[in-house]
Amino acid sequence: MSKELTKRADDYSQWYNELVVKGELADHSAVRGCMVIKPYGYALWENMRDQLDKMFKETGHVNAYFPLFVPKSLFEAEEKNAEGFAKECAIVTHYRLKTDPDNKGKLIVDPEAKLEEELIIRPTSEAIIWNTYKGWIQSYRDLPLLINQWANVVRWEMRTRLFLRTAEFLWQEGHTAHATKEEAVEETVKMLDVYSTFVEEWMAVPVIKGVKTPNERFAGAEDTYCIEALMQDGKALQAGTSHFLGQNFAKAFDVKFSDKNNKLDYVWATSWGVSTRLIGALIMAHSDDEGLILPPRIAPLQVVIVPIYKGEEGKALVDAKATEIMSGLKALGIRVKYDDSDNARPGWKFAEHELKGVPVRIALGMRDLENNVVEIARRDTKEKSTVSLEGLAGHISELLDEIQANIFNRALKFRDENTREANSWEEFIRLLDEKSGFISAHWDGTPETEEKIKQESKATIRCIPLNNKQEDGKCILTGKPSSQRVLFARAY
RNA sequence: CGGGCGGUAGCGCAGCCCGGUAGCGCACACGUCUGGGGGGCGUGGGGUCGCAAGUUCGAAUCUUGUUCGCCCGACCA
Numbered sequence: 001m002s003k004e005l006t007k008r009a010d011d012y013s014q015w016y017n018e019l020v021v022k023g024e025l026a027d028h029s030a031v032r033g034c035m036v037i038k039p040y041g042y043a044l045w046e047n048m049r050d051q052l053d054k055m056f057k058e059t060g061h062v063n064a065y066f067p068l069f070v071p072k073s074l075f076e077a078e079e080k081n082a083e084g085f086a087k088e089c090a091i092v093t094h095y096r097l098k099t100d101p102d103n104k105g106k107l108i109v110d111p112e113a114k115l116e117e118e119l120i121i122r123p124t125s126e127a128i129i130w131n132t133y134k135g136w137i138q139s140y141r142d143l144p145l146l147i148n149q150w151a152n153v154v155r156w157e158m159r160t161r162l163f164l165r166t167a168e169f170l171w172q173e174g175h176t177a178h179a180t181k182e183e184a185v186e187e188t189v190k191m192l193d194v195y196s197t198f199v200e201e202w203m204a205v206p207v208i209k210g211v212k213t214p215n216e217r218f219a220g221a222e223d224t225y226c227i228e229a230l231m232q233d234g235k236a237l238q239a240g241t242s243h244f245l246g247q248n249f250a251k252a253f254d255v256k257f258s259d260k261n262n263k264l265d266y267v268w269a270t271s272w273g274v275s276t277r278l279i280g281a282l283i284m285a286h287s288d289d290e291g292l293i294l295p296p297r298i299a300p301l302q303v304v305i306v307p308i309y310k311g312e313e314g315k316a317l318v319d320a321k322a323t324e325i326m327s328g329l330k331a332l333g334i335r336v337k338y339d340d341s342d343n344a345r346p347g348w349k350f351a352e353h354e355l356k357g358v359p360v361r362i363a364l365g366m367r368d369l370e371n372n373v374v375e376i377a378r379r380d381t382k383e384k385s386t387v388s389l390e391g392l393a394g395h396i397s398e399l400l401d402e403i404q405a406n407i408f409n410r411a412l413k414f415r416d417e418n419t420r421e422a423n424s425w426e427e428f429i430r431l432l433d434e435k436s437g438f439i440s441a442h443w444d445g446t447p448e449t450e451e452k453i454k455q456e457s458k459a460t461i462r463c464i465p466l467n468n469k470q471e472d473g474k475c476i477l478t479g480k481p482s483s484q485r486v487l488f489a490r491a492y
Numbered sequence: 493c494g495g496g497c498g499g500u501a502g503c504g505c506a507g508c509c510c511g512g513u514a515g516c517g518c519a520c521a522c523g524u525c526u527g528g529g530g531g532g533c534g535u536g537g538g539g540u541c542g543c544a545a546g547u548u549c550g551a552a553u554c555u556u557g558u559u560c561g562c563c564c565g566a567c568c569a
Contacts, residue, residue: 029560030560032560083569084569088567088569123569155569159565165568218569220569345526345529346528347529363528
């Protein structure tokens with residue numbers, strides 16, 4: 001099978017598309033815009049999901065599951081939210097098919113099976129969830145309500161790309177209800193921190209925490225917080241969002257509670273989510289022209305052992321040693337595979353595991369057995385070394401930590417080197433065209449200017465960084481006074 | 493959703509203009525020599541040419557429709 005990858009420098013988009021498919025993470029399907037997540041890609045998602053789930057539970061959340069379908073009347077209850085998603089909704093209008101009387105063997109929609117009320121396939125679940133919460137919340141004693149769900153959602157996108165933007169995707173969505181505004185805001189920020197910790201420490205992708213401008217805000221939110229990451233082509237990618245919803249949904253769905261003084265008030269809400277899009281971020285942040293580079297902490301396989309031998313007797317000797325090495329690694333909780341399939345040469349296997357981003361490869365042959373050593377190759381730097389079998393498991397364990405740190409530091413260095421300040425419109429455009437990356441610049445704070453900058457430069461305000469330095473300056477477009485810089489980039 | 497391009501064996505492609513019943517490389521199976529960076533030689537299997545109509549004695553090839561993908565644009569809370 002030809003596995004030659006397009007080089008990043010030749011065509012970054014094509015490199016990404018090929019990598020997802022050749023790395024066996026996902027495939028296109030017979031359904032427009034929908035992907036099949038293959039076992040290797042799903043194993044990666046499971047590792048991400050398991051860690052996030054653990055972190056959600058550690059912060060007091062529980063999981064539940066709400067329906068895929070949302071009755072149209074509920075969907076439209078919160079007007080801004082409904083409006084925001086209206087253009088990309090899939091709608092169920094009928095509940096039955098029948099045999100086509102004019103064409104036996106074919107099915108048609110039974111016109112008599114039209115639904116009284118259309119069902120929207122959830123693009124997000126605020127509506128159905130808040131309709132449900134209404135029945136669960138009466139008193140301050142019922143609060144806070146801290147619920148998460150793992151689910152699929154559908155957004156009818158015009159132009160799709162595997163993982164980055166698909167019509168259906170997997171995600172988690174947290175939906176919480178609180179007695180006070182302060183508590184809800186605190187929750188919003190807390191979950192943003194959970195996301196940034198997860199993305200940086202497990203996925204090794206550095207992120208910038210910030211707040212979205214009103215233009216970029218989630219429909220129905222008072223404030224949208226986000227984490228933004230920078231890809232190797234200099235484009236930004238929103239890696240997660242956390243929304244302070246105010247009382248908008250409580251009012252739309254009439255969710256009130258009695259406080260300690262028996263006074264009725266609407267509850268305060270948050271919602272937050274990350275999706276399979278994170279896998280796209282992971283790929284574009286780390287991988288190279290040889291294939292995927294996966295951070296050890298979430299890689300489906302952390303170590304692969306490739307045997308090199310001649311004849312059956314040779315293989316038996318190598319097998320025995322490999323089994324011993326594996327049990328040592330497994331005892332430390334390391335995910336390891338012994339690739340002793342006989343239908344590929346060692347060289348082919350090396351390339352294959354590099355393509356799939358396995359962090360560490362151990363090559364084990366007769367020469368190594370004689371010297372009581374193995375050859376270790378790390379995926380991130382492609383360095384090879386010969387190490388003693390003595391204390392091997394511990395050495396590998398430390399190496400995995402080192403790789404995790406190195407991948408993060410490399411991405412951080414790239415991000416920092418590609419974050420620049422622009423102090424004039426000319427400089428702004430020049431930096432965007434020549435270097436791309438994040439551009440920190442003054443903006444007069446108006447939606448009109450933001451829109452105009454977007455029209456003329458194709459760059460958007462990714463966020464106003466949290467704890468942003470306050471400094472007087474002039475808007476790069478209008479020259480009007482500004483009190484702080486905001487972060488611009490061309491984005492996915 | 494508009495414009496352009498593409499879909500022929502698991503993968504990558506040729507054949508199409510000029511209609512006559514499908515080919516190459518890799519992969520796969522078997523044998524053999526091999527094995528420390530995508531092996532060599534030999535033999536062999538596999539495709540209703542994306543799908544559906546139409547033109548024709550005959551369609552991968554011409555026409556129309558449709559579907560999936562890629563690129564550009566619009567859209568993207």
